[in-house]
Amino acid sequence: MNWTLSFAPLAPLWIIAALGTAGLVVVALGLLSRTRGAGLRLLVLAVLVAALLNPTARREERDILPDIAAIVIDRSQSQTVGDREVRTDAAAARLAEALDKLPDLETRTVTVRSGPGTAREGTQLFSGLYGALSDVPPERFAGAILITDGQVHDVPERFAKEGYNGPVHALITGERDERDRRIVVEEAPRFGIVGEEQTIRFRVEDAGADDEQNGRAEVSVSVNGEPRETILVPVGEAAEIAVRIEHGGPTITELAAAPLEGELSTQNNTAIVETEGIRDRLRVLLVSGEPHPGERTWRNLLKADASVDLVHFTILRPPEKQDGTPIRELSLIAFPTRELFAEKLDEFDLVIFDRYQRRGVLPLVYLSNVVNYVENGGAVLVAAGPDFASPLSLYRTPLSSVMPSRPSGDIVEEPYRAAITGPGRRHPVTRDLPGSEQTPPAWGRWFRLIDVEPLSGDTLMSGPGERPLMMLSRQAQGRVAQLLSDHAWLWARGYEGGGPQAELLRRLAHWLMKEPDLEEEALIGRDMGGSLQIERRTMAETADPVTVTVPSGAEREVTLEEIEPGLWRGALPVEEVGLYRLTDGELNAVAAIGSPDPKEIADLRATADKLTPVTEETGGGVYWLADGSSPESPALPRLSKRSGDRVMAGESWLGLKANGAYRVTAVSDMPVLNGLLGLSALLLLLGLAWYREGR
Incomplete structure (x- = not known):
């Protein structure tokens, strides 16, 4: 219960002031002339002025409101290093217990985490604090206690500008004078031309290390999860490596520095660079x-793609044909066989033999060059017609050593609909082709097929009697495909509704040129914003679980589910940014989650420097939990509540502000001079004044 005095003037204050001044002058004159009763006149004037001011005694019933303190717990990725998590858990438990014992105090606890979504922003500790205090009046704020390693990336320039007047204390979970090594990527290409080299510029930094340890660091270079080389680079100086872009799509280059003796963690010893491979021109x-x-169908298909440089030759008149037409009158150029098949063959991404047969145009030595071209990584497509079953077959050349099938010599001529085989339903080239979801497929019929005996590779499409229609094969470093019919053009012409001729041949050509999206055996990890999506493409009937190694070194096993034939997927929720390693025992892959250069692991050393300006501004303190006897018993300061503007931190204690805030629950007013009491007092004093003057 509290009493206060308030006023409700019965007249405007200027009138009361004028009357009071005039009366005071009269009384003053009386006092100066020592007139009898002048003192009583002063009392009369005072009572009259007080009555006009109408004083009221107010009684309030108040409920004390508890002060509010905030505990902000840092659970970011850098807090997983060393014993920080243990110290954080122990400190949070002991702190909550100690705060419960303080009078008139309410505690709010907020946990701040990091993840792929905060990779560029880092640890947003003060954002979490403001969120916890969003509905707290500033007059009830007792203070904030931050349990963190000090690597905070949203420290305000002036905490007082946020409207909170209370101490901010920091409990540092790491140890003093920690050492750490990291790789910093200075310059890296985002895109690269397939077949060309791109330069990555980086440096190795040793933070907190002794000068004698700063010499050279061993850096291992891996491309798409495959080790490539190990180099020595000077610590603190820029170094460069050249990476060749072998295919379209992402190329992930990993730089891993050898651990520094006694360093804090190896999480940031690795840097990743993702370069998107772009084909300049497909030759x-x-x-x-x-x-x-x-023939025209092939030409139209390839010329329709602006990124394709097509060199097309049609043999109109073989050497044995003599019709008397002079060479100079043929509207053709000479077939530059030597230039194409001896000098510039390796410059082509794909070689297509369309109904080609041995007629002496290409000497066998040139076809041997094609074999070498395939074995060294080239791609060949054989679009076969009746010529392939004849004695002049392309199979009866050195190319037979890389062919996936042998012609039997028979030609099947009957109407049929191309069908997708079992392996074809799992292969990316023919999986989910438009129209293949029906049985039989909703495609127009073909009328010819070259009968062959399969030797290697996969049969993806079949014709009548389940005979092979399209076969794919890997040969050494290269690839070969056979299309065993020359009637694909019927689809392009729309015969009986046509078929997905353009899509099929596009996929076929890109598989031959090793596009990653068409690899039948692949393990891929993708950043899907908060989760790692794992995709496994395989020709097998089952897919093994995938073991994922997260950036901190822990392992997680993910079971995959079949989405469609040949395609399996799974997902792993992620909280860490950095490089994730995937393996199913057969294939390995890497996935970059979050920013390529995340703030969270840029510097893992514990520090008080970032928070000291805020603690000094607010009167708080910084305390190192590692000064305790063990991680389970951190050096937690003593807590107390203090009022006023006194110092809120000491060497072994921290204070929270006692605001004394309250809520008024009831109010009652009592006039000090009610009408009768004021009139009685005034008449009494006037009578005394007259009596005094009359004596």
Whole structure:
């Protein structure tokens, strides 16, 4: 219960002031002339002025409101280093117990985490604090206690500007004078031309290390999870490596520095650079053995793609044909066989033999060059017609050593619908082709097929009697495909509704040129914003679980589910940014989650420097929990509540502000001079004044 005095003037204050001044002058004159009763006149004037001011005694019933303190616990990725998590848990438990014992105090605890979504922003500790205090009046704020390693990335320039007047204390979970090594990428290309080299510029930094340890660091370089080389680089100086972009799509380069003796963690010893491979131009050599209806289809398909440089030759008149037409009158150029098949063959991404047969145009030595071209990583597509079953078959050349099938010599001529085989439903080239979801597929019919005996590779499409129609094979470092019919052009013409000719041949060509999206055996990890999506493409009937190694070194096992034939997927929730390593025992892969250069692991050393300006501004303190006897018993300061502007931190104690805030629950007013009491007092004093003057 509290009493206060308030006023409710019965007249405007200027009138009361004027009357009081005039009366005071009269009384003063009386006092100066020592007139009898002048003192009583002063009392009369005072009572009159007080009555006009109408004083009221107010009684309030108050409920004391507890002060509010905030505990902000840092659970970011850098807090997983060493014994920090143990100290954090122990300090949080003991702190909550100690705060419960303080009078008139309410505690709010907020946990701040990091993850892929905060990779660029880092640890947002004060954002979490403001969120916890969003509905707290500033007059009830007792203070904040931050349990963190000090690596905070949203420290305000002036905490008082946020409207909170209370101490901020920091409990540092790391140890003093920690050492750490990290790799900093200074310059890296985001895109690169396939077949060309890109330069990555980086440096190795040793923070907190002795000068004698700063010499050279061993850095291992891996590309797409495959080790490439190990180099020695000077610590603190820029170094460069060249990475060749072998295919379209992402190329992930990993730089891993050898651990520094006694360093804090190896989480930031690794840097990742993701370069998107772009094909500048696709160079395709198309050799048509003779004019036929499907020839124009191949040409139109390849010329429709602006990124394709097509070199096309059609053999209109073989050497044995003599019709008397002079060479100079043929509207053709000479077939530059030596230039194409001896000098510039390796410059082509794909070589297509379209109904080609041995007629002496290409000497066998040039076809041997094609074999070498395949074995060294080249791609060949054989679009076969009746010529492939004849004695002049391309199979009866050195190319037979890389062919996935042998012609039997028979030609099947009957109407049929191309079908997807079992392996074809799992292979990316033919999986989910438009129209293949029906049985039989909703495609137009073909009328010819070259009968062959499979030797290697996979049969993805079949014709009548389940005979192979399209076969794919890997040969050494290169790839070979066979399309065993020359009627694909019927789909392009829309015969009986046509079919996905353009899509099929596009996929086929890109598989031959090793596009990652069409690899039948692949393990891929993708950042899906808060989770790691794992995709496994395989020709097998089952897919083994994938073991994922997170940036901190822990391992997680993910079971995959079949989405469609040949395609398996799984997901892993992620809280850490950095490089994730995937393996199923057969294939290995890496995935970059979050920013390539995340703030959270840029510097893992514990520090008080970032929070000291805030603690000094607010009167708080900084305390190192590692000064305790063990991680389970951190050096927690003593807590107390203090009022006023006194110092809120000491060497072994920290204070919280006692604001004394309250809520008024009831109010009652009592006039000090009610009408009768004021009139009685005034008349009594006037009577005394007259009596005094009359004596």
